[in-house]
Amino acid sequence: MSTECVQKERKFGHRARLAPTPAQARLMDDQAHAARTMWNCLHDWWTMLPKDKRSLSAADAAIRRARKEIDWLGALPAQAAQAVLKAYFQAWKNCWGGRADPPHFKARPRTVMSVDIPQGRDLNITRVHRRWGMVNIPRIGRIRFRWTKDLPVGKRASSENRITGARLVKDALGWHIAFRVQTLEAAPEPHQGPEVGIDAGVNLPLALSDGNHRDHGRPPRLPDGTADRDKWLNPREKARLLGLERRAARRKQHRKRGEKTSRRLRHTYHQIKQLRAKATRRAVDWQHKTTTSIARRYGTIVVEKLNIKNMVKSARGTPEEPGQNVAQKAGLNRSISQEAWGRTVTMLTYKTARQGGALHKVPAPGTSLRCSACGITTPGSREGQATFVCKNPDCGWSGNADWNAARNVLHLYRMGHALVPVAGRAAVRRPRGVKPATAR
Template structure:
């Protein structure tokens, strides 16, 4: 099984200049090769990796600045471009902007990469033309190295090793199936009544980000003040992204460890978060409301959660199933009645036919599980173990009719 290991680099000033230069050369090669491919497509022809690699070798003889970067790195850039064009189409592949693209480049495996551990906290890797680069040893590699990628994020440089750890996906999982409902208030709600959510940004970070956005709007393009503002904003966004990544990985690990089947809605997140602005001839409606919904969906990381569950399932043998999301939030899990009035609010579900009461997200998660062929009877028995209560138990002194309200959110 192939897996990644990322470590923070401790570069010298000379090495920092070199990796910046390597990243800039790879960006130029990407953009030049992409323009060549687009020109060929306009003529009705096709350009692939082999002729471009040959032309790159000729270009290195004419342009000395291309020889500053290792040839393997430039070849990997052309291979990445070839894969992107075949997957998405030549005219849908994006340019790599100097202002918006974080530089990165990859070294293939073989005799090019050597890794040593220096002490408890530090290790070092020998890379072509860079020599020995130090990195923080936060965990062992755990396998044979296939490649090493150097990248920059929020002002720091990292090295990611792709290793083959020799682990085989188990063929059987002894856990129970579970349905997951992803929402904008609670990130993930399970059919067993568990709520997984956390805040990714603090109130202080929100206020500082607003101040930086106002400062950015007043700054002149290309100025040093604008660059400093962007760096400060990227640091805040980087911390938020790291928290979201940690939360999704943590939640996915628990779900994959405990359950043999994880059922999710087949959501097209990219389409759901498209702008409603429209065109000048046909302007959209409720643009501000749609923009707020888009931000809420992206903040909860719906697609990131699905990817994290699929990644964790490789180690546990958990099966990930996608079902049609239509009417899962309006259907009563007890009697099957479909009515938009069943959902009284974001959290309250009361069936207009049978009077069944439940938390709206838990009811939707049960419907998602049932849509995959795993029945959830009224008693809550999943037909694979002991029965569980259908509704969370109400605390002492709380009336039973309020028991459908959420009793807790995990991982706060």
């Protein structure tokens, strides 16, 4: 008796580092500036026209005319210009649908330089080495890129497994290319792994209810008690970063108000951005590896529904009612932002789905203050950020505070307090026959 394997379409992205020559890097810079300028011109044209004269065809004609009249706008390929138009109209659709803010002017210092390549057939990808591949960029030529993942190219490419397009993105570490990949793969079978509750913390990044915690091996605070904002850098890189920041401060104090930033100061800022980008890359790499191992091991993952935006608000208060412990709260906010809890949950969501598992969210209030052994919330049980000692005379359980919260998170799910999004909000789903309970 044969069983049919269910196939499903999967779309994902893969980012690789490019190795362009200096001449090719300048050409990509010109295309990125042209794409940003075209967006700004399109935005001004759209906002100045009356509503009855706005249309996609009129915008397309305006872009074609601008590319003919302005020479340096012609550096952008025609298909990339059409991608700018499509992205701008999609931004307005997201605004009208209530999913995003209206599109705005893209300033040069605060905009990520990027160019879209909508047609996958223009890339002509080939693998020339175990670690390197070659990709064709329109109006630039062949460029090497780092081969870190098998891509559906050559004989492996088909109508179901192919690269549909790409996007060039520049950050402080240089130019990268993000491929858009479409594949057809077998639907995963239900994961038979155990259940686990996860609590995201500052001292312990990911505390698991079964005690198999995940730590990145870097202390969140310095010996003097302040938050370590550069924990992903080694001591030599930290010393270099401190020297660059002091150099930038000295050069900045000699600049008059309204004066243009000097070339030396811009170069110092660029070196600082490189070190910051390197630290971010290491943090994301740790998150990817950690979430992948968790998704492969556990079939059901339970996390808290956190409102991180409210958690990182400043404690300064108002002039009439100033806040307390402002510096300590600012350090805690920096530590929370560095851990990037929202990005961790996003990774766990799609990775558990690929492995056949499921991710659930439970209400967050009370999980860190309630004892996981007796289920009673006693004032004073939470001693600092790392220790929990139950003050209930009949219990007296003690342990790591994040581990205690992770056990409470899993218990809430088992008692039927999982949240299900309904019409843009979260509703509580309880299994039939299970009554709500707050204590063991």
